[in-house]
Amino acid sequence: xxxxxxxxxxxxxxxxxxxxxxxxxxxxxxxxxxxxxxxxxxxxxxxxxxxxxxxxxxxxxxxxxxxxxxxxxxxxxxxxxxxxxxxxxxxxxxxxxxxxxxxxxxxxxxxxxxxxxxxxxxxxxxxxxxxxxxxxxxxxxxxxxxxxxxxxxxxxxxxxxxxxxxxxxxxxxxxxxxxxxxxxxxxxxxxxxxxxxxxxxxxxxxxxxxxxxxxxxxxxxxxxxxxxxxxxxxxxxxxxxxxxxxxxxxxxxxxxxxxxxxxxxxxxxxxxxxxxxxxxxxxxxxxxxxxxxxxxxxxxxxxxxxxxxxxxxxxxxxxxxxxxxxxxxxxxxxxxxxxxxxxxxxxxxxxxxxxxxxxxxxxxxxxxxxxxxxxxxxxxxxxxxxxxxxxxxxxxxxxxxxxx
Amino acid sequence: xxxxxxxxxxxxxxxxxxxxxxxxxxxxxxxxxxxxxxxxxxxxxxxxxxxxxxxxxxxxxxxxxxxxxxxxxxxxxx
Numbered sequence: 204x205x206x207x208x209x210x211x212x213x214x215x216x217x218x219x220x221x222x223x224x225x226x227x228x229x230x231x232x233x234x235x236x237x238x239x240x241x242x243x244x245x246x247x248x249x250x251x252x253x254x255x256x257x258x259x260x261x262x263x264x265x266x267x268x269x270x271x272x273x274x275x276x277x278x279x280x281x282x283x284x285x286x287x288x289x290x291x292x293x294x295x296x297x298x299x300x301x302x303x304x305x306x307x308x309x310x311x312x313x314x315x316x317x318x319x320x321x322x323x324x325x326x327x328x329x330x331x332x333x334x335x336x337x338x339x340x341x342x343x344x345x346x347x348x349x350x351x352x353x354x355x356x357x358x359x360x361x362x363x364x365x366x367x368x369x370x371x372x373x374x375x376x377x378x379x380x381x382x383x384x385x386x387x388x389x390x391x392x393x394x395x396x397x398x399x400x401x402x403x404x405x406x407x408x409x410x411x412x413x414x415x416x417x418x419x420x421x422x423x424x425x426x427x428x429x430x431x432x433x434x435x436x437x438x439x440x441x442x443x444x445x446x447x448x449x450x451x452x453x454x455x456x457x458x459x460x461x462x463x464x465x466x467x468x469x470x471x472x473x474x475x476x477x478x479x480x481x482x483x484x485x486x487x488x489x490x491x492x493x494x495x496x497x498x499x500x501x502x503x504x505x506x507x508x509x510x511x512x513x514x515x516x517x518x519x520x521x522x523x524x525x526x527x528x529x530x531x532x533x534x535x536x537x538x539x540x541x542x543x544x545x546x547x548x549x550x551x552x553x554x555x556x557x558x559x560x561x562x563x564x565x566x567x568x569x570x571x572x573x574x575x576x577x578x579x580x581x582x583x584x585x586x587x588x589x590x591x592x593x594x595x596x597x598x599x600x601x602x603x604x605x606x607x
Numbered sequence: 608x609x610x611x612x613x614x615x616x617x618x619x620x621x622x623x624x625x626x627x628x629x630x631x632x633x634x635x636x637x638x639x640x641x642x643x644x645x646x647x648x649x650x651x652x653x654x655x656x657x658x659x660x661x662x663x664x665x666x667x668x669x670x671x672x673x674x675x676x677x678x679x680x681x682x683x684x685x
Contacts, residue, residue: 271664307637315638316621480625541626542660550663554618559638 208256212509221251221259223283223494223517224382227591234490234521234595237261241522248508254284257515258499258508263526263546265506266518269497271551273299275505276497276516278553282593283496283515294431294438296446296553303552306439309422309430310556313415319559322361326564329356330571337604338575342582345600350455351377353568354448362440363414364403375399376448382592393441400440404433416440447557450492451564453596456587457490458483458569460600461536463581468538473573482538483565488545489536491521494593495549520546521595578605608652608678609670610659612640616666623667627651627658631667640666 209218221240227233240261247262260266269276279297292298295306312318333352337343355372359365378384378392407416419439422430431439462469472479499514510516524545525533548555555561582601590598610630619638623631629651632641640662647655659667659679669679 311619311637312635315619315635316624316633317635541657544661544663546663548620548663551618554620554663559621 207252209250209252210256210511210514212511213250217246217249217508219245219249219251219259220253221245221249222253223251223259223519224254224592227589227595228382230589230591231586233589233591234525237519237521238525240519248506255515257283257496257517258510259517259519261519261522263523263529266495266520266523266546267550269505269516269518270495270546270549270553273552275500275503277500278497280498280515281496283517291438293442294435295556296442300552302435305424305430306435307552307556308424309419310439310443312422313418314556314560316559319563322560323563323567325360326357326567327571329353329360330567331575332356334571334575341604341606343602343604345459345602346452346456346587346597347599349568349572350452350459353455353564354451357564358444358447361415362403362443363407363412363416372399372444376445380445380449380594382590396444397437397441400444401433401437404436404440415443443557446555447561447564449594449596451561453492453594454487454490454561454565455568456597456600457492458486458565459572459602460581460587460597461486461490462569462573463579463600463602466578466580469573469577472538472569473577476570478538479566479569480562481541481543483562483569484543484545485536485538485540486565487547487562488524488530488540488543490595491524491545491547492595493547494519494521494595496593518546520549576604579603580605608647608649608655609672610642610645610647610655611668611670612642613666613668614639616664617662618664618666620663622661622663623658626661627654630655631658646672 226236230236248258248260248265251257251259260269279292281297295303333349337348351373352369355376356369359368375392375396378388403416404420407420411417419431419436424430472482495518497516499510499512499516501512503510524547527533529544548558579602582603585601587597587600590596617640621633621638623640624633630644630647632643633639634641655669656679659669665680667679668677670677
């Protein structure tokens with residue numbers, strides 16, 4: 204049993220032993236498992252002495268405030284507990300202005316709605332290619348046969364890297380991101396990814412192309428100087444590599460598990476593609492695939508709770524996304540919900556930069572899958588196995604594909 | 608109806624343009640909100656409100672021309 208950490212400033216009535224990774228591991232419904240905090244009457248803001256000690260918040264209004272209050276809540280380090288696979292502040296997620304401003308200046312133009320629309324053909328081709336490979340199968344593991352391959356394939360294409368490196372990238376990402384990995388393997392995978400990214404930028408400097416890597420290298424500040432140094436680009440490239448992988452993968456896995464159980468919804472979305480974007484938004488809300496972390500920057504009283512500089516703060520997006528103060532009938536999956544202010548992509552200056560790309564990847568995956576494989580269901584009713592922590596996902600999802 | 612955006616609060620989610628494409632768009636550099644039609648005709652009022660309500664940052668303000676009443680965001684919290 205690991206030591207419990209309880210600093211002097213934490214009042215007894217706010218202490219509740221909670222391991223958020225354990226709470227979401229190996230569950231059929233990890234998001235509902237997080238709702239148990241409400242069902243058990245745990246304080247809205249509490250201190251868990253586990254995992255070296257951290258605050259846990261889950262109300263929408265609290266998360267909204269923390270996300271936007273960068274004066275009191277810093278982004279570094281952004282993991283609980285800290286993994287050694289990440290040694291320096293990651294750009295742009297863990298840094299402040301002015302580095303953050305330069306990084307978003309370089310990245311911003313690549314991920315605006317207009318820029319993302321130009322990537323539609325590339326993303327659609329990736330989805331179609333993966334789905335066609337499954338065309339004559341009767342059983343697939345959706346996670347490993349589709350969603351785990353989709354993100355890395357798109358990353359390779361966007362960055363202008365050789366597509367045959369897909370399997371290598373998938374394995375590195377899997378080792379790095381799975382909380383069940385051996386810590387030494389994680390460190391090794393992290394180092395390997397950084398090396399690949401550094402080599403990529405070196406190569407693109409000599410052989411520029413019409414790709415993100417070249418555009419990031421060429422990004423300029425208003426005064427004409429380079430927006431990002433090579434070292435900074437290395438960090439950002441690493442973030443771009445990991446950011447779009449397990450998030451999109453997990454969101455797809457939960458969405459397809461839902462679709463596998465709901466033939467009438469599949470029919471509806473297949474008949475009317477224009478209904479897919481709002482449906483995706485609702486899946487993003489109900490199956491929030493990540494929890495965020497901040498660190499208290501200076502002693503602060505937050506909603507009546509005294510927090511001290513250095514205290515880690517976990518934000519449980521999945522619970523905030525079902526907050527009855529904000530969402531009507533919050534536990535209901537309403538695929539036409541159009542007033543959907545979910546926090547799955549965060550808020551404030553650190554909100555997910557790739558949200559529009561992620562949305563397009565999700566919509567296209569559903570469109571192309573449903574038009575090619577309209578009928579599928581869970582194999583033997585198996586809901587798959589969840590993996591929890593800061594990312595919440597499914598390790599596997601066995602599906603039976605039916606042919607007409 | 609008069610529409611304005613607190614551009615320092617806008618973080619570029621681009622939900623407004625997605626929900627109300629005739630009223631809002633996103634710029635090509637940061638993806639921040641651009642109001643295409645700050646005084647829309649009444650036929651577009653509902654769309655304008657839909658886009659404003661969809662802003663996760665509550666960066667969009669909508670005011671009624673005649674009464675000067677703030678139609679969005681709500682006075683206190685949500």
